[in-house]
Each structure stands twice: as structure tokens, then as C-alpha cells.
Amino acid sequence: MSALLEVAGVSVAFDGFKAINNLSFEIEEAELRAIIGPNGAGKTTFMDIVTGKTRPDKGRVTWGPSNISLLRKSEAQIARLGIGRKFQRPTVFEDQSVFDNLVMALKKPRGPMSAILYRRDEADTDRIHALAEEIGLTKELARRSGELSHGQKQWLEIGMLLAQDPQLLLVDEPAAGMTVGERQHTTRLLRDVAKTRAVIVVEHDMEFVRALDCRVTVLHEGSVLAEGTLDHVTQDQRVIDVYLGRSGER
Amino acid sequence: MRRSILSQPSVIIVLLLLTAFTVAVVGMSEAAGGTLSTSLVKTLGMTLCLCLVAIAMDLVWGYCGILSLGHFAFFGLGGYMVGMWIMYARTEQIVVQAAQAATLPPTPQEIRDAIGTQIFGVVGGARIPPIWTFADSLWIQLLLVVLVPGILALVFGWLAFRSRVTGVYLSILTQAMTLALSLYLFQNDSGLRGNNGLSGLQNIPGWESTPQSVVSIYFFVASAIALGAGYVLAAWIVSGKFGSVVRGIRDDEARVRFLGYQVEHYKLFVFTLTAVIAGIAGALYYPQAGIINPAEIAPIASIYLAVWVAIGGRGRLYGAIIGAAFVSLLSTWFTGGRAPDINLGFATIQWVDWWQVLLGVAFVCVTLFAPKGIGGLVDYVVRKP
Numbered sequence: 001m002s003a004l005l006e007v008a009g010v011s012v013a014f015d016g017f018k019a020i021n022n023l024s025f026e027i028e029e030a031e032l033r034a035i036i037g038p039n040g041a042g043k044t045t046f047m048d049i050v051t052g053k054t055r056p057d058k059g060r061v062t063w064g065p066s067n068i069s070l071l072r073k074s075e076a077q078i079a080r081l082g083i084g085r086k087f088q089r090p091t092v093f094e095d096q097s098v099f100d101n102l103v104m105a106l107k108k109p110r111g112p113m114s115a116i117l118y119r120r121d122e123a124d125t126d127r128i129h130a131l132a133e134e135i136g137l138t139k140e141l142a143r144r145s146g147e148l149s150h151g152q153k154q155w156l157e158i159g160m161l162l163a164q165d166p167q168l169l170l171v172d173e174p175a176a177g178m179t180v181g182e183r184q185h186t187t188r189l190l191r192d193v194a195k196t197r198a199v200i201v202v203e204h205d206m207e208f209v210r211a212l213d214c215r216v217t218v219l220h221e222g223s224v225l226a227e228g229t230l231d232h233v234t235q236d237q238r239v240i241d242v243y244l245g246r247s248g249e250r
Numbered sequence: 251m252r253r254s255i256l257s258q259p260s261v262i263i264v265l266l267l268l269t270a271f272t273v274a275v276v277g278m279s280e281a282a283g284g285t286l287s288t289s290l291v292k293t294l295g296m297t298l299c300l301c302l303v304a305i306a307m308d309l310v311w312g313y314c315g316i317l318s319l320g321h322f323a324f325f326g327l328g329g330y331m332v333g334m335w336i337m338y339a340r341t342e343q344i345v346v347q348a349a350q351a352a353t354l355p356p357t358p359q360e361i362r363d364a365i366g367t368q369i370f371g372v373v374g375g376a377r378i379p380p381i382w383t384f385a386d387s388l389w390i391q392l393l394l395v396v397l398v399p400g401i402l403a404l405v406f407g408w409l410a411f412r413s414r415v416t417g418v419y420l421s422i423l424t425q426a427m428t429l430a431l432s433l434y435l436f437q438n439d440s441g442l443r444g445n446n447g448l449s450g451l452q453n454i455p456g457w458e459s460t461p462q463s464v465v466s467i468y469f470f471v472a473s474a475i476a477l478g479a480g481y482v483l484a485a486w487i488v489s490g491k492f493g494s495v496v497r498g499i500r501d502d503e504a505r506v507r508f509l510g511y512q513v514e515h516y517k518l519f520v521f522t523l524t525a526v527i528a529g530i531a532g533a534l535y536y537p538q539a540g541i542i543n544p545a546e547i548a549p550i551a552s553i554y555l556a557v558w559v560a561i562g563g564r565g566r567l568y569g570a571i572i573g574a575a576f577v578s579l580l581s582t583w584f585t586g587g588r589a590p591d592i593n594l595g596f597a598t599i600q601w602v603d604w605w606q607v608l609l610g611v612a613f614v615c616v617t618l619f620a621p622k623g624i625g626g627l628v629d630y631v632v633r634k635p
């Protein structure tokens with residue numbers, strides 16, 4: 001068994017504050033994983049390291065069957081290797097239509113010349129309509145994405161993530177600002193995607209994590225505190241002390 | 251699946267208006283027996299060149315979000331490159347003509363020395379500097395119109411974008427670039443005649459027997475064609491996915507990176523392409539102006555360029571044309587001494603000086619109250635679906 005992504009002994013400090021402290025983490029090729037932890041536990045920094053936004057002070061991050069190191073790669077190179085990211089605050093290109101946002105995300109050659117010479121074919125159009133159907137934005141395709149509601153922007157960003165066709169999806173708080181029905185849809189979608197790809201979900205909402213029904217990694221002060229099923233970690237005394245007890249959630 | 255670029259309403263309207271304007275000006279020119287003076291035809295032709303460089307500015311700033319305050323340096327370099335050929339070839343003719351009176355035919359070296367003295371005597375030199383090596387070849391100098399601004403932009407852009415210099419820091423860096431270039435050219439030993447610049451550029455070698463009224467028409471039409479072609483090219487590259495990506499870079503650069511696009515490559519592409527367009531515009535402008543000197547590429551010139559685009563309206567291409575034409579023509583009128591002075595009793599507003607104040611106030615007002623510029627008025631007329 002080879003891990004798709006392996007993070008080993010990674011540390012990073014900002015002005016002396018250790019945001020990530022000797023963190024190790026692995027995920028398989030088709031696995032759904034939830035990462036939980038209190039504020040400041042290093043969840044976002046972890047994602048920044050994997051996606052190349054932050055360079056760790058030490059440790060290694062390797063990717064794929066041939067264990068390519070991601071440490072010297074740029075954000076764009078890492079994205080092209082097949083790691084997609086959805087941000088906590090939905091960031092779509094508000095000035096452009098939903099359709100154009102999806103076109104930009106479609107997995108295609110990314111160079112300037114290929115973008116200039118790009119001609120959308122039937123298959124691409126079909127793919128965009130299928131994605132729009134999936135994220136419930138078929139009627140909004142021609143609209144400027146800045147006009148969408150918060151929840152719809154969340155969906156659009158999920159759609160853009162799917163359009164990239166990544167092997168690993170990093171999803172930061174997908175359910176924030178969604179209705180109950182939408183949460184269920186998101187849950188279904190993520191579980192579905194995780195049948196063929198790796199998905200890492202960072203989430204605060206315990207109900208949502210429970211519905212995902214997957215392995216859970218608890219981060220605390222930049223390292224892994226516990227790992228296992230949700231029931232397993234929620235019974236861990238240390239987890240209760242640092243996280244669950246304090247925030248008052250079940 | 252992409253609609254043809256020529257089916258976009260704004261492209262059609264711009265091309266039709268440009269064609270109508272060109273036909274009207276040519277028809278009313280002195281050369282065709284009309285009343286439009288040659289100097290006015292030249293001013294209008296130069297304005298078209300300014301519109302072209304404004305389109306380049308809109309591409310790089312309005313679409314890609316790079317507030318370059320150095321694009322006039324590329325414009326000036328284009329002018330210098332073509333100016334070198336004009337001056338060299340013209341001086342060569344004069345020297346050869348003068349030598350015909352002599353008893354012995356001059357050797358090629360003597361001709362070269364005489365040309366050197368003619369051109370560089372004014373800065374106390376007689377030798378032809380190495381950068382004038384190809385000045386006798388029109389074709390190589392025309393190639394340099396594209397290559398010199400292009401390569402400068404490529405190197406400068408590569409260094410700046412690779413280090414992720416953005417925003418106001420990049421603007422300052424581009425100002426520094428154009429200032430450094432201008433200061434360098436001011437030096438007498440820069441090889442481009444210091445503050446004298448290159449002059450007599452309206453005398454195109456080979457067209458001695460053609461009157462200036464006709465030459466001005468040639469350049470006017472060439473400028474119009476270049477503007478039309480530049481507009482179509484710009485509209486074409488921003489109409490598809492490339493346009494989406496660069497506008498994405500303008501709005502949220504980091505997000506574009508996480509989609510897998512190498513943002514630096516896109517910026518470098520746009521920066522270099524627009525530098526080349528600026529160079530071509532400059533190469534058409536200065537033969538109409540007749541003279542180029544280092545003051546032309548002073549930092550303020552590039553700032554004006556940004557002001558034109560802001561007043562005309564960013565990110566809509568035709569806005570750049572409106573802004574450049576409107577402001578530069580008004581500027582010509584106000585600074586030409588034809589605007590009536592206003593006597594306030596205690597002081598007199600002389601527009602030659604106060605025009606700059608008016609322009610400054612207009613810029614502040616547009617920024618505060620009409621961020622879409624004059625071009626934004628179009629949105630009131632055409633409601634977008």
C-alpha cells in the first residue's frame with residue numbers, strides 16, 4: 001500500500017510561533033478524511049503547505065506513486081499535478097460568468113498560448129453542463145458569479161474543483177452557510193468523489209463530519225492529536241480536553 | 251465554438267467609426283484639395299498612435315491588473331529605432347550629394363565619417379556608435395522596433411514577476427525603469443544624441459519629392475490601420491479563455507495559481523506583447539512628430555497614459571481609445587494657446603498652465619465618482635442581459 005500524499009515530520013514557524021510542529025500525515029488514493037481541530041490548530045497552514053503556498057522549515061511532503069517532493073514546486077505546478085483546493089471563503093471570479101469560471105477550471109493545458117488558441121468543443125460544453133447540473137447551477141450559467149448567493153458560490157467553487165479533475169481534493173469548510181438540504185447533497189457528493197479520489201475535508205461542524213462517516217484526524221497545536229473513527233477520537237480524553245470540552249460541542 | 255471576433259458589436263462599431271474617420275480626414279485633407287491642414291492631419295495621426303498605446307495599456311492594466319507606469323519607454327524606444335534609420339539614411343543622402351561636387355569620389359569610409367560628423371557633431375562626437383550598426387537597413391531597424399521593446403519588457407518582466415513584485419511596488423519599479431532609460435538617453439555619450447534626440451524625422455528618405463501633405467496622409471492611414479489591427483488583436487486575445495485567465499489574475503492572482511495556471515507566464519506574455527504594441531505605435535508616431543528626445547519617455551508620460559485609460563474606462567478597450575483621443579486632443583487645444591484665458595479680476599487662468607490642474611481634477615473626479623470612466627456611459631445605453 002502506497003500513500004497518495006505523505007507528509008512526514010513537517011514543521012513551520014511564523015515569527016517563532018510554531019504553526020505546524022512535527023506533523024505527519026498520510027492519505028490513500030481513494031479515501032475520505034476529515035480534519036478537525038480548534039482554531040489555530042494548524043488546519044489551514046497544513047493545507048497551505050500541501051498546496052505550495054507555505055514552505056515548511058523542515059520535513060518532507062511527497063506525492064504520488066513515484067514520491068515526487070512537493071517542497072520545491074510552485075502552487076501552479078502542484079495544482080497541475082492533481083491537487084485541487086477549495087477555500088473556506090468562497091473565492092470565485094465574481095466579474096465573470098458561472099460558465100467562464102467553470103471553463104477556466106476545466107482540466108486542459110494551462111499555458112498562455114494554449115489559452116489563447118483554446119476552442120471549446122462539444123465535449124467540454126457537455127462536461128460543463130453536467131457539472132452545472134451536479135452543483136445545481138444550470139439556470140445560473142450565464143449569470144455573473146458575483147451575483148450568486150453565498151451558498152451558490154460555495155457550489156460553484158466545488159464545481160470548479162471537480163472540473164479540475166484532481167486526484168486529491170482539499171476542501172475547507174464546504175458546508176459553511178449551506179442549508180440542511182445542501183449539506184446532505186454536499187455529503188453525498190464528497191462521499192461519491194472519494195470512491196475514486198482522495199478527499200480531505202477540514203470542518204468544524206461535528207454533525208457534518210459524522211455524516212461523512214470517515215476517518216478523522218484531530219489536529220492540535222500543529223500536530224496530530226488523535227486519528228481514527230469519529231467515535232474513537234471523540235472518546236479520547238485528550239481530544240475531549242483540548243477541543244470538544246472547550247467548545248461545548250458533542 | 252468561439253464566435254468570430256468580427257461579430258462582436260464593439261469591434262464592428264470601432265472598426266466602422268475608425269474607417270469613417272479615416273476616409274473623412276483623407277477626403278478633407280490638403281492633399282485631396284480639402285481644408286484640413288497638414289499639421290492637423292499629423293496631430294490626428296499621432297492621436298491614433300496614442301490610442302494604440304492606450305490599448306496596450308488597457309490590456310496590461312485594465313485586463314491583467316498590472317499598473318505599469320513605464321509603457322511609454324517602449325513607445326519611445328520604438329520611435330528611436332525607426333528614427334535612427336530615418337536620420338542615418340537621410341544624412342547619407344545629403345553627404346553623398348555634397349560629395350558629388352568633389353573631384354575625387356569619396357571612399358565608403360569617408361562617407362561614413364562624414365555621416366558620423368553630421369549626426370554626432372552636435373554632441374561632440376564624430377564616430378558612429380555601435381548601436382547604429384544596422385541604421386542603414388530599414389528592415390533591420392523595423393525589426394528592432396519590435397525586438398528592443400520586446401526584449402527589454404521580457405527581461406524586466408521576468409525579473410519582476412518571478413520575484414512576485416505586484417501592486418504599487420511594481421508600478422514604482424516601472425517608473426524607475428523609464429526614468430533610468432530617460433536619464434541614460436539624456437547623456438551625450440549614450441549614442442542617441444543626448445538631449446538633442448533625433449530630429450528631422452518627418453523627412454522620410456526616398457520620399458523627398460513627395461510633399462509633406464501627402465506624407466502626412468500616408469502616416470495617418472498607416473496609423474489608422476495599425477490601430478484597427480491592434481484593436482482586433484487585443485479584442486481577440488481577451489475574448490476567450492486567455493481573457494478569463496488574465497482577468498482572474500487581475501481580481502485574485504492567488505486563486506488563479508491554485509487552478510494550476512502559471513501566473514508569471516501570463517503576466518510576462520501580456521507585458522511583453524503590450525510593450526511590442528507600444529513600440530510599433532511609437533515607430534508610427536515620431537515620424538509624424540518629426541522629433542524624439544529623452545524627455546518623451548520621462549516618467550510623467552507613462553503616468554499620462556494611465557490617466558487616459560482611467561478617464562476613458564478600464565477593461566473595455568474602446569475606453570482606452572476614447573480616453574487617449576479625448577484627453578490628448580483636449581491637451582493639444584488647451585496647450586496650443588487657442589483656449590481663451592479667463593480673467594477672474596484678481597488672477598487670470600491661462601490654460602497653458604492650468605490645463606494640468608484641470609486634468610488632475612478630472613482624474614480625481616473620475617476615480618472617485620466614475621470608476622468606469624467615460625466608457626462606462628456605454629453601459630447606460632446598452633443594458634447587459
